[in-house]
Amino acid sequence: MLTFIIRRLLWTVLVLFVITVVVFIIFFKTPGVDPARAIAGRNPSAQVLQEIREQFGLNKPLPVQYLLMMKSIFISRDLVSYSNQGVKVVPEIAAATPATLSLVFGAALIWVVMAIAVGVAAALLRGTVFDPLLMVLALIGVSAPVFWVGEVANLITQGTWHDTFLFSWVPPLGYTPLTQNPGLWFRGLVIPWITLSILYIGLYGRVLRANILETQNEDFVRTARAKGISERQVLLRHTLRTSMITFVSLFGLDFGALVAGGALLIEVVFGIHGVGYLTYQALANLDLPTIMATVVYGAFFIVLVNAIVDIGYAWLDPRIRPT
Amino acid sequence: MTGEPLLDVRDLKVSFRTEDGLVKAVDGVSLTLFEGETLGIVGESGSGKSVTMMSVMRLINDPNARFEGEVLYKGHDLMTLNRDQMRAIRGTGISMIFQDPMTSLNPVYRVGAQIAEQIRAHDHVSKQAARDRAIELLAAVGIPQAAHRVDNYPHEFSGGMRQRVMIAMAISCNPDILIADEPTTALDVTIQAQILKLLRKLKNDFGTAVVLITHDMGVVADLADRIAVMYAGRIVEQGTRREVFYDAQHPYTWGLLGSIARLDRPKPRRLAAIPGQPPSLLRLAPGCAFADRCAHRFDLCDEPPPLLARVDGNHLDACHLEPKQKKELRETTIHPELIENAE
Numbered sequence: 001m002l003t004f005i006i007r008r009l010l011w012t013v014l015v016l017f018v019i020t021v022v023v024f025i026i027f028f029k030t031p032g033v034d035p036a037r038a039i040a041g042r043n044p045s046a047q048v049l050q051e052i053r054e055q056f057g058l059n060k061p062l063p064v065q066y067l068l069m070m071k072s073i074f075i076s077r078d079l080v081s082y083s084n085q086g087v088k089v090v091p092e093i094a095a096a097t098p099a100t101l102s103l104v105f106g107a108a109l110i111w112v113v114m115a116i117a118v119g120v121a122a123a124l125l126r127g128t129v130f131d132p133l134l135m136v137l138a139l140i141g142v143s144a145p146v147f148w149v150g151e152v153a154n155l156i157t158q159g160t161w162h163d164t165f166l167f168s169w170v171p172p173l174g175y176t177p178l179t180q181n182p183g184l185w186f187r188g189l190v191i192p193w194i195t196l197s198i199l200y201i202g203l204y205g206r207v208l209r210a211n212i213l214e215t216q217n218e219d220f221v222r223t224a225r226a227k228g229i230s231e232r233q234v235l236l237r238h239t240l241r242t243s244m245i246t247f248v249s250l251f252g253l254d255f256g257a258l259v260a261g262g263a264l265l266i267e268v269v270f271g272i273h274g275v276g277y278l279t280y281q282a283l284a285n286l287d288l289p290t291i292m293a294t295v296v297y298g299a300f301f302i303v304l305v306n307a308i309v310d311i312g313y314a315w316l317d318p319r320i321r322p323t
Numbered sequence: 324m325t326g327e328p329l330l331d332v333r334d335l336k337v338s339f340r341t342e343d344g345l346v347k348a349v350d351g352v353s354l355t356l357f358e359g360e361t362l363g364i365v366g367e368s369g370s371g372k373s374v375t376m377m378s379v380m381r382l383i384n385d386p387n388a389r390f391e392g393e394v395l396y397k398g399h400d401l402m403t404l405n406r407d408q409m410r411a412i413r414g415t416g417i418s419m420i421f422q423d424p425m426t427s428l429n430p431v432y433r434v435g436a437q438i439a440e441q442i443r444a445h446d447h448v449s450k451q452a453a454r455d456r457a458i459e460l461l462a463a464v465g466i467p468q469a470a471h472r473v474d475n476y477p478h479e480f481s482g483g484m485r486q487r488v489m490i491a492m493a494i495s496c497n498p499d500i501l502i503a504d505e506p507t508t509a510l511d512v513t514i515q516a517q518i519l520k521l522l523r524k525l526k527n528d529f530g531t532a533v534v535l536i537t538h539d540m541g542v543v544a545d546l547a548d549r550i551a552v553m554y555a556g557r558i559v560e561q562g563t564r565r566e567v568f569y570d571a572q573h574p575y576t577w578g579l580l581g582s583i584a585r586l587d588r589p590k591p592r593r594l595a596a597i598p599g600q601p602p603s604l605l606r607l608a609p610g611c612a613f614a615d616r617c618a619h620r621f622d623l624c625d626e627p628p629p630l631l632a633r634v635d636g637n638h639l640d641a642c643h644l645e646p647k648q649k650k651e652l653r654e655t656t657i658h659p660e661l662i663e664n665a666e
Contacts, residue, residue, distance in 0.1 A: 127386055216384075218426065219421060219423060219426040219427045220426060220427055220428055220429040220430070222382055222421070222427075223421065223427045223428065223429070223489070223492075224429065225382060225413070226380060226382060226413055226414065226418065226419045226421075227413065227414045227418075227440065227441040227444060227492065228410050228411065228412070228413035228414030228415060228418075228441065228444055228445060228496075229410070229414075229440060229441065229444040230407075230410060230444075231406065231410075233440075233444075237432075237440075238429055241431055242429070242430070242431060316431065317430070317431055318430070318431055318476045318478070319430055319431075319476070319478050
């Protein structure tokens with residue numbers, strides 16, 4: 001276990017190094033990008049640009065600039081945004097994290113429960129009309145672009161039907177911290193949660209159904225049935241558990257990517273100022289310090305979530321456990 | 324062998340609807356099994372031997388399968404039982420072990436837990452008691468250090484050991500009948516002998532009736548009291564082991580006996596084989612299904628041959644040839660000393 005953790009940590013450091021270097025190089029080698037201009041604002045004089053370059057260290061060689069930026073992210077934590085003068089990036093991300101975590105955890109809970117329900121129901125109802133019906137619904141869920149679903153949801157819950165009994169409980173767009181008002185936190189997130197989970201319910205439901213149908217033909221399922229245990233136990237203990245292996249590895253990838261800022265579109269559509277929203281703004285403004293900090297944050301979470309998934313995976317399938 | 328049979332299969336027919344038409348996998352099979360007896364069912368792949376016994380266990384879940392006939396177990400027709408009634412019989416009344424021990428055990432549970440699961444499904448005992456029983460069973464089927472191995476996963480066992488685990492599981496609730504579907508096919512030859520020895524020991528110790536499905540005449544020679552030979556979904560010959568080995572009546576049985584490699588004879592240049600392929604079960608001709616591959620075919624073979632006692636009270640066969648003719652023809656295919664090794 002200890003070697004596992006140490007190996008993971010070393011791996012994380014390597015991943016962070018490679019990603020930050022790549023982001024850094026892409027940023028400075030992109031044609032037409034001059035951070036000094038971004039910082040200076042409209043029509044700066046040549047002298048102002050020169051001053052800015054010196055102030056921000058932009059005239060130093062790239063490796064030195066890289067090291068300075070890493071130092072101010074990891075050690076002094078005082079990296080300053082290029083576009084919002086004086087805003088420190090690291091605390092900004094720390095402040096945005098709870099919103100993203102609230103959004104993604106809630107959606108993940110919904111989509112895991114619903115996808116298992118959909119996958120199991122479709123597999124059990126195979127041969128009836130409900131199986132293809134569920135699968136078509138799932139396909140629609142997968143195909144609908146998330147920003148479009150979000151906008152439509154907003155039109156309905158904030159516009160047309162907002163004043164009816166159906167959606168009068170939906171608060172205005174935005175995020176209320178859990179510690180401030182748990183009720184409002186919950187009500188404000190319900191629609192974003194559902195919107196975000198629709199895609200994944202469809203995707204995971206289809207994957208799980210296929211895996212269940214495949215597992216049902218396995219010899220050990222036949223053995224389980226021959227043992228005289230109930231159909232329910234055959235399904236829950238034997239078929240479902242083995243079918244969950246793909247599900248869990250997919251979940252690790254998607255969940256990690258979402259926490260890392262992948263819920264960007266949802267955050268923008270629903271005005272939730274999370275990490276995705278921050279990334280979106282930083283990209284629009286070519287704000288390297290913020291981009292860099294969100295990338296580091298994202299890489300950290302992806303590695304962390306993958307480590308957790310690996311542990312879950314080993315729990316599900318003893319064959320891959322280290323001996 | 325008197326009184327009611329334990330298992331009485333009557334005119335069982337199993338067919339599968341496919342895109343190309345109806346496949347009659349089992350076409351009117353009747354079998355009986357008495358207490359403590361071992362019945363060998365022999366035939367090549369696709370002859371319907373596994374499908375027959377899987378149907379007895381009602382383990383065929385294919386929605387395209389159709390079943391006809393009766394399967395009487397202690398007088399109750401298994402085909403008419405509901406799911407819960409059938410569940411109560413699986414594992415306790417009739418249990419089954421399968422061909423490939425590498426895939427028959429669930430890879431994600433410890434072997435002890437898999438055995439205990441069956442025990443607890445039928446007997447109301449504590450987890451600890453079920454585990455203790457699992458250890459006893461593992462020891463009984465010859466797994467060394469059973470108390471330690473009970474917590475291992477299937478992938479930590481070899482193929483032969485896994486089959487022992489399967490056997491331990493199958494006998495865990497003292498079933499009346501143990502169906503062994505090609506239990507040694509996937510194993511090394513040396514391990515095969517061990518598993519067969521174990522089956523014989525269990526049969527003697529517990530008095531369990533065994534149905535042994537195999538394509539290997541050597542396996543039934545070792546274990547079976549009675550033998551049924553299947554071909555293309557039907558039984559073509561049925562009798563005691565002695566009758567089938569010494570006085571085989573059906574040319575297909577001769578083919579099976581003749582194709583065994585012998586150590587007690589001069590080495591043949593080529594091992595004898597039955598020419599041709601088994602027929603497609605899709606559109607079987609009405610006559611004898613073996614006729615196309617049979618060296619002794621004659622006019623009558625276009626008529627369906629009934630399974631009758633032609634030589635002796637309980638020795639049945641489905642061949643139109645006269646018993647006297649058969650005796651002469653048989654010598655060209657096999658020699659009856661075959662069984663000497665087995666006895």
